Amino acid sequence: MANQKGEKIGFALGGLAGNNAHGAGFLQAALDVGAQPDFITCTSGQILWVQRYLEALNVQRYLEALGQQPPGDVLKNKLQEDIDGIEHFHQRDLDLFTLALSGKPGIFRAARYEYPLDFVKNTMSMMERVIKDWPNIFFLREWLDEWPARTMVPLFKNQFFEEISKIFNGCNKIGIAFNSYDPSQGMEIVHLNEKAQIDLKKPPGYRQAHRSRTLYKNITPPYVKNALWIYQYGFEDSSMLDGAFYRQIMLSELTPCDVIFVARPINYKWLGKLPSAYIEMEDMKTEVSFNGSYQGERDKIELINKLIKKNNNNNSIIDTTNYPQYHHIQLEEIEMETQESFFDYVFEDMRIFDKARQDSYKKLQLYFP
DSSP, X not given: OOOTTOXXXXXXXXXXXXXXXXXXXXXXXXXXXXXXXXXXXXXXTHHHHHHHHHHHHHHHHHHHHTTOOOOSOHHXXXXXXXXXXXXXXXXXXXXXXXXXXXXXXXXXXXXXXXXXXXXXXXXXXXXXXXXXHTTSOOHHHHHHHTSOSOOEEEOOOHHHHHHHXXXXXXXXXXEEEEEEEETTTTEEEEEEOHHHHHHHTOOTTOOBTTBTTEEEEOOOHHHHHHTTOOGGGOSSSOSOEEGGGTOSSOOGGGTTOSEEEEEESSOSSOOSSXXXXXXHHHHHHHHHHHHHHHHHHHHHHHHHHHHHHHHHTTOOSOOTXXXXXXXXXXXXXXXXXXXOOGGGGTSOOHHHHHHHHHHHXXXXXXXXX
């Protein structure tokens, strides 16, 4: 169902490690109200959930055309399957220990074979530096440089990347965008399907003067792989990174929309007592980093909204008649209202899914009654 007021609707979803239940709950609510946006941006693990949403949306449209009632908990059932696949003991310590040893089936495993070899390579490099630079050696740093960066190995099949690429490129009614990051070049790569390229007027290879460190490309299976390459995989087999580390929520690509629903798996502020433990501080580092990159884009939208409001009050700051690309954008933010711990990022949580579904349903109904 398109928005009945004729407003362009965008969805912005951000991934967060293994915990994507919040975004999944939002997308389930979108299915519940029959919402079809004009544009979706997604990062990291939300790429998979957007694929699942698009598949469920296609089934929903097909069954409705036949006069049949579509199933109501498609994404919730998918999440339950994911949970059952890794929480065999239903006890977090045992499940985490098992996960560390065996990984997630079809997603990653511990680098139990690669780690010793990487350690040997790093040790050889360290010894070479010691011989060359003696006696000006910082031994603590050299010792730490021995320990490999790669701790996990991805297990995704090529078919996995091909399926996502096929579904995104085959979507001709919804613009799709996700990102990856090239640390060596300091360049964010934004990948667009054909619909998004047309709507944004950004063909592959396009680069804006005011965003010279963002490059636009199309969607291919290797690019999907780049967008899911996390730090723990190291750089032996890739020079790219998951784009969520650079920009967890993508707002700039959604500025043609009138309303943007933002499903963020964190809150803009720290909830509860400030950290006193190491692991809590690691959680805060993640959240502050994600909030910082999000706030920059959010502030630009709010600034344009403010300037347009002044223009409507006869203060000529932005001429929206001659520059129709500038218009008011309503941000509908659905953020988590609980403070999760660093280890909670590892496990999906049906409680988070249900809360996000409930909160999102209320807001989506205002635009898709």
